[in-house]
Amino acid sequence: MFKLDEPAAEQVFITVDGKxxxxxxxxxxxxxxxxxxxxxxxxxxxxxxxxxxxxxMGVCCECLCEIDGVKNRQACLEEVHEGMQVNRQIVEGNE
Structure with missing residues (x-):
């Protein structure tokens, strides 16, 4: 159960599409x-x-992204870590 006096969850810094x-x-x-x-x-x-x-849950493979320079990684199975670089795999003109 969430309590108002609980400290905020620990954070990590990642980059998503360059931001x-x-x-x-x-x-x-x-x-x-x-x-x-x-x-x-x-x-x-x-x-x-x-x-x-x-x-x-890793079955459909519809969430594929480039993670830390490796394409076609399943985003639903990858836990974030400090410094992670994430890029969506969008073909130009199809966003």
């Missing part, structure tokens, strides 16, 4: 992107259709 932000420790990349309204997460490389998280 820095502080987020609670233990958050997933997908939860951070959703909270910040960063949809879509990616576009289909074949059709250009927009994609966003669906299952949030």
């Amino acid at each position: 820095g932000t502080s987020v609670p420790v233990g958050s997933t990349v997908a939860s951070v992107l959703l909270e910040q309204g960063k949809e879509p997460f990616r576009t289909s490389p074949v059709t250009g259709e927009v994609r966003s998280p669906h299952c949030l």
